[in-house]
Amino acid sequence: QQQVRQSSQSLTVWEGETAILNCSYENSAFDYFPWYQQFPGEGPALLIAIRSVSDKKEDGRFTIFFNKREKNLSLHIKDSQPGDSATYFCAASEGTNAYKVIFGKGTHLHVLP
Amino acid sequence: EAAVTQSPRNKVAVTGGKVTLSCNQTNNHNNMYWYRQDTGHGLRLIHYSYGAGSTEKGDIPDGYKASRPSQENFSLILELATPSQTSVYFCASGEGGREQYFGPGTRLTVL
Numbered sequence: 001q002q003q004v005r006q007s008s009q010s011l012t013v014w015e016g017e018t019a020i021l022n023c024s025y026e027n028s029a030f031d032y033f034p035w036y037q038q039f040p041g042e043g044p045a046l047l048i049a050i051r052s053v054s055d056k057k058e059d060g061r062f063t064i065f066f067n068k069r070e071k072n073l074s075l076h077i078k079d080s081q082p083g084d085s086a087t088y089f090c091a092a093s094e095g096t097n098a099y100k101v102i103f104g105k106g107t108h109l110h111v112l113p
Numbered sequence: 114e115a116a117v118t119q120s121p122r123n124k125v126a127v128t129g130g131k132v133t134l135s136c137n138q139t140n141n142h143n144n145m146y147w148y149r150q151d152t153g154h155g156l157r158l159i160h161y162s163y164g165a166g167s168t169e170k171g172d173i174p175d176g177y178k179a180s181r182p183s184q185e186n187f188s189l190i191l192e193l194a195t196p197s198q199t200s201v202y203f204c205a206s207g208e209g210g211r212e213q214y215f216g217p218g219t220r221l222t223v224l
Contacts, residue, residue, distance in 0.1 A: 009153075032211060043117075043203050043215030044156070089155060093211070099144050099163070100171075101213060105155035 003027055004092050006104035014112050019080045021107045023090030024072040030092040034101070035064065035075050038087045047088070048075070080111045116140045117216035119204050125222045132191040134219050136204030142214070144207045145187040147171070147179060149200040150218075156203065162187055194223045 007022040023033075031052040036044035050057040050064040050073070057064045066073045077084055090104040117138045126132045138145065147159045158171030160179035168179040176198060178190040191198055199222050207213040 034212065041217075043205070043217050045215065046212045049212070099161065099207070100158070103156040105153065 003102045004090055004104040006090050006107050008107050009105070010108045010110070012110040012112060013080050015080060015082060017080050019077040019084070019109055019111070021075040021077075021088050021090070021109065022072065023074065023104055024070075025092050025102075026071070027092070027094065027102075028071065029094040030102075031095050032093045033064070033066065033073055034091050035062075036089040036091060036103075038089065038106070044087075044089055077109070080109075082111045082113050085109055085111045117204060117206055117214050119202075119216040119219050121219060122217065123220045125224065126191075126194045127224055128195060130194050130223075132194050132198075132221065132223075134189040134191075134202055134204075134221070136187045136189075136216060137185050138187075138204075138206040138214070139185065140206050140208075140214060141184065142206035142208045143184070145181065146205040146207070146213065147177070147187070147189045148203045148205065149173070150203060151200050159189065159202075194221075196223045199223045 003026050005024050013019045034049035035047045037047040038044040048059045048062045055066050061078045063076045087106045087108045089106045091101050093101045120135045143164045146161045148156045159177050162168050162181040180188045202219045204216040205213040
């Protein structure tokens with residue numbers, strides 16, 4: 001049973017478009033939601049994260065929209081660039097078990113020039 | 114300067130052989146983790162550690178052991194490697210369970 005689900009395995013957008021990556025979760029106790037970015041041949045790296053007390057977190061071209069009631073969130077990448085082509089993992093953890101992060105299966109984003 | 118390093122980066126092993134994957138971190142984090150990454154499965158937690166001398170089972174511990182002899186080092190041990198353990202393995206360190214810092218990965222092939 002997947003606790004963190006990413007709706008698309010793969011997503012293709014054109015350069016300059018907004019890429020939207022969707023994620024949903026099951027455990028209402030989750031309170032921290034990081035997104036990791038992974039390039040081929042490298043380990044994942046934290047891109048942006050949001051806590052469940054917020055409904056939006058912005059960092060440059062990257063924005064997380066969070067809906068606690070619906071238990072879903074999305075990562076918006078504005079003005080997508082070919083260099084954004086990577087795999088993006090949605091993840092979640094809860095305060096009492098904060099050491100353990102549950103990862104989604106990842107969405108591979110292709111940005112075409 | 115890389116804060117989490119893994120060795121070896123690539124490894125070919127034979128079925129039934131013993132494999133040890135090593136991880137070193139200079140972040141001074143208490144928590145360290147071993148994941149494997151397979152297409153269609155994402156990242157799955159094998160073992161983790163709260164500090165030197167401690168190891169805990171993750172979600173898929175069968176066939177793996179872990180060792181944390183010091184704050185900096187965390188090893189993953191496959192006593193009897195099987196082809197199903199062919200994968201890319203990532204080590205990570207973290208504090209408070211929030212951001213995790215990953216190493217570059219080890220590609221293991223078991224023939």
